Amino acid sequence: MEKNTTMIPLTTDVPNKKETVCIFGTGDFARSLGHKMMQCGYSIVFGSRGAQTSSLIPEGATVLSHAEAAETSAVIILAVHRTHYSFLENLREVLRGKVLVDVSNNLKINQYPESNAEYLAQLLPGSKVVKAFNTVSAWALQSGALDASRQVFVCGDDSKSKEKVMEIVRSLGLTPLDKGSLLAATEIENYPLQLFPMWKYPIYLSLVLSAFIFFYCVVRDVVYTYAKKQVDRSFFIAISIPNRVCPAVALILLALVYLPGIFAAVLQLYRGTKYRRFPDWLDKWMLCRKQLGLVALAYAFLHVLYTLVIPIRGYVRWRWSSYVIAQVLNNKTEPLNNERAWMSDSYVSLGILGFFLFVLLGITSLPSVSNSVNWREFRFVQSYLGYLTLVLCTAHTLVYGGKRFLNADTYPWCLPSVYILSLIIPCIVLAMKFFLIFPCIDRPLTDIRQGWERTPKGISQINSSHCRSAV
Amino acid sequence: MEKNTTMIPLTTDVPNKKETVCIFGTGDFARSLGHKMMQCGYSIVFGSRGAQTSSLIPEGATVLSHAEAAETSAVIILAVHRTHYSFLENLREVLRGKVLVDVSNNLKINQYPESNAEYLAQLLPGSKVVKAFNTVSAWALQSGALDASRQVFVCGDDSKSKEKVMEIVRSLGLTPLDKGSLLAATEIENYPLQLFPMWKYPIYLSLVLSAFIFFYCVVRDVVYTYAKKQVDRSFFIAISIPNRVCPAVALILLALVYLPGIFAAVLQLYRGTKYRRFPDWLDKWMLCRKQLGLVALAYAFLHVLYTLVIPIRGYVRWRWSSYVIAQVLNNKTEPLNNERAWMSDSYVSLGILGFFLFVLLGITSLPSVSNSVNWREFRFVQSYLGYLTLVLCTAHTLVYGGKRFLNADTYPWCLPSVYILSLIIPCIVLAMKFFLIFPCIDRPLTDIRQGWERTPKGISQINSSHCRSAV
Amino acid sequence: MEKNTTMIPLTTDVPNKKETVCIFGTGDFARSLGHKMMQCGYSIVFGSRGAQTSSLIPEGATVLSHAEAAETSAVIILAVHRTHYSFLENLREVLRGKVLVDVSNNLKINQYPESNAEYLAQLLPGSKVVKAFNTVSAWALQSGALDASRQVFVCGDDSKSKEKVMEIVRSLGLTPLDKGSLLAATEIENYPLQLFPMWKYPIYLSLVLSAFIFFYCVVRDVVYTYAKKQVDRSFFIAISIPNRVCPAVALILLALVYLPGIFAAVLQLYRGTKYRRFPDWLDKWMLCRKQLGLVALAYAFLHVLYTLVIPIRGYVRWRWSSYVIAQVLNNKTEPLNNERAWMSDSYVSLGILGFFLFVLLGITSLPSVSNSVNWREFRFVQSYLGYLTLVLCTAHTLVYGGKRFLNADTYPWCLPSVYILSLIIPCIVLAMKFFLIFPCIDRPLTDIRQGWERTPKGISQINSSHCRSAV
Incomplete structure (x- = not known):
């Protein structure tokens, strides 16, 4: 943590200081997202196997080992392929109670039996998994040209964690859209793979x-x-x-x-x-x-x-x-x-x-x-x-x-x-x-469409007067 | 309350558990709204005269008498015709301090001297009346095809109650629009009856x-x-x-x-x-x-x-x-x-x-x-x-x-x-x-449009320098 | 404060009572904004040099001297030309800790070395300056015809103050857009002067x-x-x-x-x-x-x-x-x-x-x-x-x-x-x-666009497997 605060320039140029966020992975999307978040005032700590700063890492960001990086922040963005999730099991204790943001996408619709986010939640039952950012492309984050959708679908089982992630989404100039519980992750992961x-x-x-x-x-x-x-x-x-x-x-x-x-x-x-x-x-x-x-x-x-x-x-x-x-x-x-x-x-x-x-x-x-x-x-x-x-x-x-x-x-x-x-x-x-x-056909049809039933069962008849008039 | 919690299946399938909401009325709109809200993780208790479960009631919802149902929830959605509001007077004590959501529509523009929501607020001065959902149709809730407006106009005198209702609106995937105090209810009730x-x-x-x-x-x-x-x-x-x-x-x-x-x-x-x-x-x-x-x-x-x-x-x-x-x-x-x-x-x-x-x-x-x-x-x-x-x-x-x-x-x-x-x-x-x-006409006109007056009264002249330049 | 509360009609007609907001300046924009805010339930106190009520001031609003007006409210909207900001230095103590909303516009793009809002923040380091409302025209506020953008860009260094201003923007039926720290003020002030x-x-x-x-x-x-x-x-x-x-x-x-x-x-x-x-x-x-x-x-x-x-x-x-x-x-x-x-x-x-x-x-x-x-x-x-x-x-x-x-x-x-x-x-x-x-050219290009580099430096190669597949 100390290492972090000393390395990031806390000048008055970024007075709108926001919290530190950790990103696991240093691939293209991880760097683009980190760069964008730093522009918006966040401190970024990359978690990486190598833990060396590379020329590609956005200037001002820190690179630490996964465990060290995870400790610096309450929110960890996981920009790693699903196939590498297994390494997270060793970090189970460090990640306990933290917000884990799954940004992964697959190559095909319904590639795996369960969504990546649900798989992650099973791996780390102590962490609060939130699905987000998968509809945003690295290119769009880099160029700032967000011509296509600015919508970021968010879902997760813990509403406070979800709200925290939605806050981050909003501060990046994107529009979060709450899709409910983690069950929606499958739909969200399939969304960017769909073609009309x-x-x-x-x-x-x-x-x-x-x-x-x-x-x-x-x-x-x-x-x-x-x-x-x-x-x-x-x-x-x-x-x-x-x-x-x-x-x-x-x-x-x-x-x-x-x-x-x-x-x-x-x-x-x-x-x-x-x-x-x-x-x-x-x-x-x-x-x-x-x-x-x-x-x-x-x-x-x-x-x-x-x-x-x-x-x-x-x-x-x-x-x-x-x-x-x-x-x-x-x-x-x-x-x-x-x-x-x-x-x-x-x-x-x-x-x-x-x-x-x-x-x-x-x-x-x-x-x-x-x-x-x-x-x-x-x-x-x-x-x-x-x-x-x-x-x-x-x-x-x-x-x-x-x-x-x-x-x-x-x-x-x-x-x-x-x-x-x-x-x-x-x-x-x-x-x-x-x-x-014809009125003789139109009238019963209108009644049916307002909730009336030809063979009423139970209390439907009793409450028919309760039914709202306009549809 | 116990009856409620035992009847609703609290499986892990709906982990994003939200509060219980009570709906008065079991008509078409009441059922459609209840069904939609249950899909979004709410527990729904219908308040009805009959208090019997009918085949039409969405599976998993509870049906209780009005008084019992009202006790289960802090938010009561009133899906009942204005002409039946009188029965609420007997429930005055149960409804005291609760949020009452009026979803009713009329058949004609300005059908009654005051709006349904204001009439309700007069009937139950101890309850916090919020107008909402009247622009959404039962059909749209059922089919999920919300091609027309996703906007839900919300108004009410108590801002906390209003915020609570807007939260529900948001969680259903709709867009709440705060229209201010309950005075706006007339306008909101007339809105869905207008034709261009x-x-x-x-x-x-x-x-x-x-x-x-x-x-x-x-x-x-x-x-x-x-x-x-x-x-x-x-x-x-x-x-x-x-x-x-x-x-x-x-x-x-x-x-x-x-x-x-x-x-x-x-x-x-x-x-x-x-x-x-x-x-x-x-x-x-x-x-x-x-x-x-x-x-x-x-x-x-x-x-x-x-x-x-x-x-x-x-x-x-x-x-x-x-x-x-x-x-x-x-x-x-x-x-x-x-x-x-x-x-x-x-x-x-x-x-x-x-x-x-x-x-x-x-x-x-x-x-x-x-x-x-x-x-x-x-x-x-x-x-x-x-x-x-x-x-x-x-x-x-x-x-x-x-x-x-x-x-x-x-x-x-x-x-x-x-x-x-x-x-x-x-x-x-x-x-x-x-x-x-022509400049000789355009110049005074521009001045007038920026707030200048030919016959100044009071302090307007003194403050003219304060006036914003651009319009 | 007492003066204020006695003068503003606290009738039940505006039951959705919101806080008192102070507006410095009684020019065209100040009056239009004040009028609109009163319609939305705010109490408005105008701060003016003259401190006399003029026929132009919206009915129900109070006019006080700048110092008196500033005391009535935690939020002060500054509808005054940048060239008159100097008078605020005398009010430094009264304005300490208060939210100052800068609504000013300039006549030319990049007219001054720093933005008006930043200049204001330098003048009054004890106040929390927020830039807002400059893209809204007086005419639009008066006529209610907001055909052009309803977006209000908001920026500021103090996030709580910003949230407070965004709340006001929302309650006027406009859409606030958080643009980050006060550094964005230059961009926001240039925006309404741009022509495609x-x-x-x-x-x-x-x-x-x-x-x-x-x-x-x-x-x-x-x-x-x-x-x-x-x-x-x-x-x-x-x-x-x-x-x-x-x-x-x-x-x-x-x-x-x-x-x-x-x-x-x-x-x-x-x-x-x-x-x-x-x-x-x-x-x-x-x-x-x-x-x-x-x-x-x-x-x-x-x-x-x-x-x-x-x-x-x-x-x-x-x-x-x-x-x-x-x-x-x-x-x-x-x-x-x-x-x-x-x-x-x-x-x-x-x-x-x-x-x-x-x-x-x-x-x-x-x-x-x-x-x-x-x-x-x-x-x-x-x-x-x-x-x-x-x-x-x-x-x-x-x-x-x-x-x-x-x-x-x-x-x-x-x-x-x-x-x-x-x-x-x-x-x-x-x-x-x-x-x-051609595949022989398309393949390396695709790799490059997914983050691959021909001459890898540092850890980029190691982490290439971490990189997100889809772009």
Whole structure:
């Protein structure tokens, strides 16, 4: 301890003197964290096997043996691999009653049966283990560029130790987030290894759908045209076909956002209660609706761009000038077909309005925006405006089809157009929703969702008047 | 108390043991909250009239009579309708000195003369009433999907009780927000019943303006064309007319964002002080400028989409091919009109730049972005860039009009074009702003805004040197 | 003290009674802050030279002489210019041990050698100086419209005093941010005077680049055309030339986002360690990459708009109808050039995909979005998707050029097209990145970035096994 106090410059330059903290390990993360903590006024003592000061150790820090270092501080940060934890058993007595901060990460999700922090707590039952700092990278601590999350998840069984660690986190300019008991360590250790876990299924689904529709269109538009008419339309692959894939996938995904809600309503009506869990697939589906919707918005955005560039395309210009020249050479001008003008304008207009509402929905799902609205507003936007978007987009596709629906003889090789296939799920969703808003169905559903049960058991009926009105 | 401790499984699975909390009521919200709190390590005792355990009560919780339950805990959460509060009067002695958390909501804004929490405090003057949790929904607690606000507004007269409740809120992973004394309960109870209160006037105004301009255009373009030339242009309703409504409404609303600031400046100059309140309508107008601007941006976005689809429209293609064919048949080609090319290109370019700045303004008004800029930056963007946007958009409309302004004989039924009408307010705003930035007017205005008064009263003059320089 | 308590109305309207706080100064900011604090339940005593109540002082507040006022409270907020601090020396005894909150701002960055708060601490060594509130404006306190930052930076050497001030900040509905010791006061005082400091270089660079490319294009397209062919193409300045400037600047800036990372990698490989600081210019460049990227996105957005309006332009319509008419008059129709259709479609499609990914990158750099992803996700988006965007945008430009690259005789006055110049840096960046991902180069680089050093000194080698695996 004396050694420590003499070595660290206690000048008036760091007047905001905070306690001494010990860090076990002198690896990259240990040094980065130590450096950062010294900047924030802490005295740092590194515990190391070698106990020699190296040029890499931040200037002003002390390096002692593990046992000596542990004695200098009530808080020991353990920046050591899990595989080396065994050496701590010899220090059991020194570490008794001290706060041990486990900052370790693994290489794979669920690499070990129990989390590193729980393993540590088993090794040293006399110490107070707190999990923290594992989501922060050494690079971020060094550069100060904390663009990604400033959140530091903290968990531990001893609330005073946890509070102490959260204090340190706060003083480093980071935001601690209490995740509860040490049971949460597994989740916290898996967190930095995850890569968009909620986005996995929506993105896979959209890719599979896109691939299927893409090849369907290649067969229908490129292969068929070549086989029947010997015309090479392979360049359709660049814009024309993507512009069929994107709207179809966007519409299907948007419908899939609202389908699980309909399943849930039917299930609740059938069961007569909301207190039985949904099947697992439905639960998962419900929880990734936001991601489904945002992927759908991305496809819709691409569709808009692909549509707006149409008049710039060389092929379209050529086709159109051929059309004008043909009219001239035949010496006849076509009059304006009013009905066709109506059709063309209204499907474009419906699409614009649908996309506009879709963008609004996307903006309200930004974390900072959705955080500043209340539940009633959130539900208004996501439910009412969401359904309005689905109605507009479905109408857009229906009007686009127009009269072409009926003459099936235009189907090459009996393959219907993609827009017809993409209408199936949206129409089912809208039809079922139409029935669900009938008062005779809506009323019992609302009651169920407010806690009412068709077959009351126990005291639920008695207390139904106690139930809060608003949800 | 013994009954309680024996019934709740105190296994090592929940080592982070927190205190026992009592919940009165076993309705939907009571059970959801209890379930969530048990997940976070609390022991929950439900107080109920029946005092029987029902299948709906979360496993591990105890159900006791109200009086027994209240005795087990220092914090009682009251998940009961206001209309049933009267039964609490019999428990006055048991509840003395305890923290009573009112979570109730009403069905309508300002349903009762005083807030539920204040009513409760009057009923039980010996208890410490804290308002909290009313903005959280039972569904959100159950599903864990807290997409909407995680904020829990807390208010109460006793700061220690409030701190205790805020601790519970934090431990559930929610963010408490101290709103002060119990006087704030009315506001907190009204909050979840509101539906975009700040957006009401801007959206109504924009809808009224849209409807007026829409019918004006229908008369001018569809009815007139039909009456005079017997030509059916009804399909203009789909795109052409919306594309006149949107830019006009966007420009007018954008000007209305800056008009109240000009009124305020004139008023301050006239009064010679900034310490007298503005009239109420001006205050309200000032506070919804952001919303006005965002609605204007939405209209501008629609205008951009409606404009970019022009070349895709069937009608436009037809009109244009007719024009080419007519030239061919008359065997003459028109040379490029350089002036017209300038006009056409420059109004489009001005519009693009205006829209670009408008989008920038919109992005900086996102909560997370506006939170990360300082005042000087915020004012630079919202004031300088905002006026630049208005100048560019007004210039865009003026150049669009071009020479057509002057020949009034082209006005059908003496109705001027919409773009002329939409220019009135923006031009007034820009003209007045032009005068306000003259140094002889700007200097006294700046002084007034820094606290100077034309007719000093009392000590204000003496202390003017004390006044902070920067605002 | 008695005087104080008798004058302030201690009604039950403000039951949440908080302590008395003294404010020195009665200027605009002092009154606004006092008013706001009284609304939140504090008793306010103004310390003033005059000690007279003026009509401007918020109702209910007391005005006393400085010495009398200071005695009423443990916390004194100093809303006085730095130039008047000297009067405080006479109050040294009264202020001993009290918390002095410095709220002052300067007119220029680094106006004085030391910060106002440090100067104050030197004047009154017996008082505990805390810097706070300087980022909040009087106007924001008055109107309650805190659209800009709610963050209040707090620093001070005494942690208890700091905690007390942070408590006050919190109770006013603002968010305190502990910035450490009083050394941070300089930074805090400079903060509100800054105008987008991180954006300065990226924006200057983009403006210089834009101006250069603009004049280059004017010479190449307008002056040359006029000099050689006597054709007036001056209207190209409105759209055609901006639409060459924007994509070129966007592509160059996007490449400049990734160039410093390549320099850093080369430097680390050359040095064999990551522990030596980069040169200053590289450090600065690394820190403004996000801003460079967002400026590039703004240019890309403008490029998209300028491209999509092409078919609406009067000049383009004229040129195209001339082309059709010429074909008709020559009585020949051009067949579809399949290769050209491929070229045209694929460069447009590449551009759309590049822009789409660019927008995605922009969205993930919104503070609220980047805060909700972990490091692995952030790096995936910013690094992998970022490079994919660069590849797509470079390919877009290359395919746009197509075969025109080779026939240099089309260069007017030997000036190559802008798109050729804009390809230089992106191609260098992609070529160097291509080498860096070779395993034989990537492996040592990864090791270095995890803390390994080519020339180990001291104990670094011994402890390398201690180093945390994940970064």
